[in-house]
Amino acid sequence: MTPGARIQAAAEILELWLDGEAAEKALTGWARRSRFAGSKDRAAIRDHVFDAIRCKRSYAALGGALTGRGLMIGMARAQQLEIADLFSGQGHAPDPLSEAELVSGDAAQGAAALDLPDWLEPIWRDSLGAQAEAAALAQQTRAPVMLRVNLRKSDIAQARAALSAEGIETHPVEMSDTALLVETGARKVALSQAFQTGLVELQDGASQAVVDALPLTDGLRVLDYCAGGGGKTLAMAGRVDARFSAHDINEGRLRDLPDRAVRAGVEVALLPAGDVQGDFDLVLCDAPCSGSGSWRRAPDGKWRLSAAQLQQLTEMQRDILDQAAGLVAANGVLAYATCSLLECENGDQVTDFLKRHPGWTETLRRQWLPGAEGDGFFLSCLTGPGFDAIKGSNISG
Ligand SMILES: C[S@@+](CC[C@H](N)C(=O)[O-])C[C@H]1O[C@@H](n2cnc3c(N)ncnc32)[C@H](O)[C@@H]1O
Numbered sequence: 473m474t475p476g477a478r479i480q481a482a483a484e485i486l487e488l489w490l491d492g493e494a495a496e497k498a499l500t501g502w503a504r505r506s507r508f509a510g511s512k513d514r515a516a517i518r519d520h521v522f523d524a525i526r527c528k529r530s531y532a533a534l535g536g537a538l539t540g541r542g543l544m545i546g547m548a549r550a551q552q553l554e555i556a557d558l559f560s561g562q563g564h565a566p567d568p569l570s571e572a573e574l575v576s577g578d579a580a581q582g583a584a585a586l587d588l589p590d591w592l593e594p595i596w597r598d599s600l601g602a603q604a605e606a607a608a609l610a611q612q613t614r615a616p617v618m619l620r621v622n623l624r625k626s627d628i629a630q631a632r633a634a635l636s637a638e639g640i641e642t643h644p645v646e647m648s649d650t651a652l653l654v655e656t657g658a659r660k661v662a663l664s665q666a667f668q669t670g671l672v673e674l675q676d677g678a679s680q681a682v683v684d685a686l687p688l689t690d691g692l693r694v695l696d697y698c699a700g701g702g703g704k705t706l707a708m709a710g711r712v713d714a715r716f717s718a719h720d721i722n723e724g725r726l727r728d729l730p731d732r733a734v735r736a737g738v739e740v741a742l743l744p745a746g747d748v749q750g751d752f753d754l755v756l757c758d759a760p761c762s763g764s765g766s767w768r769r770a771p772d773g774k775w776r777l778s779a780a781q782l783q784q785l786t787e788m789q790r791d792i793l794d795q796a797a798g799l800v801a802a803n804g805v806l807a808y809a810t811c812s813l814l815e816c817e818n819g820d821q822v823t824d825f826l827k828r829h830p831g832w833t834e835t836l837r838r839q840w841l842p843g844a845e846g847d848g849f850f851l852s853c854l855t856g857p858g859f860d861a862i863k864g865s866n867i868s869g
Pocket residue numbers: 679697698699700701702703704705719720721722725758759760761788792
């Protein structure tokens with residue numbers, strides 16, 4: 473496909489997305505109908521589509537219309553592409569710009585320039601203060617591809633060498649001592665031997681940093697209460713010899729965890745949904761949230777989130793914290809994490825929890841903003857009234 477034909481395909485997929493179809497579904501449907509497209513075409517079209525979703529408002533303003541075509545014109549202007557070459561009308565390329573389109577389009581202002589929904593902008597600003605604009609602008613960019621080195625099977629140097637032998641170049645980052653940023657060969661990772669044999673997993677740098685900050689030691693009974701695909705369970709198990717249990721209200725989300733655990737060389741017990749009992753030394757609640765810290769990876773979420781859904785999420789988070797608190801041993805730790813940047817899902821949840829649970833204390837709080845090495849994340853560690861004061865230590869901001 474020519475670069476122009478890829479733009480035309482992306483514009484058509486974006487029309488479906490604007491009509492309410494999920495981006496992944498629209499992309500898959502297009503690929504099925506377009507067997508002529510090669511893997512490089514599909515990858516380029518995917519990049520155009522996701523760039524446009526991340527920057528929906530600013531591209532629509534620059535392109536002069538909130539349509540698939542308008543978004544592609546906006547993208548071409550924002551990325552300073554050769555519009556006349558791309559919109560040539562030749563072959564399968566889009567038609568040349570009309571007189572009206574040639575003079576349409578302005579730089580976005582206000583919330584549109586930050587690619588935030590209007591209703592969210594004040595909440596975003598209140599939550600992030602001086603960092604609000606930088607955090608929003610970071611969500612307009614593509615996320616880095618990051619790997620976690622499985623310390624049970626490898627170390628950074630070995631893993632880098634194994635990946636490099638398969639054409640995947642990486643470099644270590646500061647955010648976590650298990651994290652590698654993929655420089656080249658990202659599309660080869662999933663089929664590489666290094667991945668298939670469990671030397672590395674795909675995992676964002678901030679997710680790894682959250683696990684690094686947990687009070688993990690050998691022998692602990694650890695419960696990943698909202699385990700999902702088990703990314704954090706496996707990251708914890710890569711660090712220490714503890715007894716790991718994973719739970720999720722949606723058991724289907726745990727489906728891949730047994731195979732992933734085998735590949736990683738670790739043991740994880742799966743607990744039945746909604747029926748967890750026992751005392752755990754560490755209960756991690758990586759709670760369902762707006763995902764606002766990782767919207768550059770899943771930008772659909774930014775536009776689909778509503779104020780009512782945000783309210784529902786905060787109620788869910790409160791209930792999860794209350795349920796999980798009952799599973800923490802007297803000397804144990806409740807770790808609350810979200811990939812959100814919004815205070816109502818983070819600090820406010822902790823404040824409200826401490827009000828509802830007298831005797832509990834916050835022993836650690838960290839906030840990561842989206843950046844070159846990882847997504848936005850929040851972590852708070854809480855201990856109950858029976859906690860041995862010697863164990864609780866620093867609160868870092
Ligand atoms: C942010 S995801 C977890 C991601 C996972 N920890 C990882 O690193 O891959 C949140 C998970 O919480 C689960 N969940 C939602 N409500 C829950 C509840 N009341 N109890 C336990 N899990 C819940 C969801 O099904 C979802 O899988």
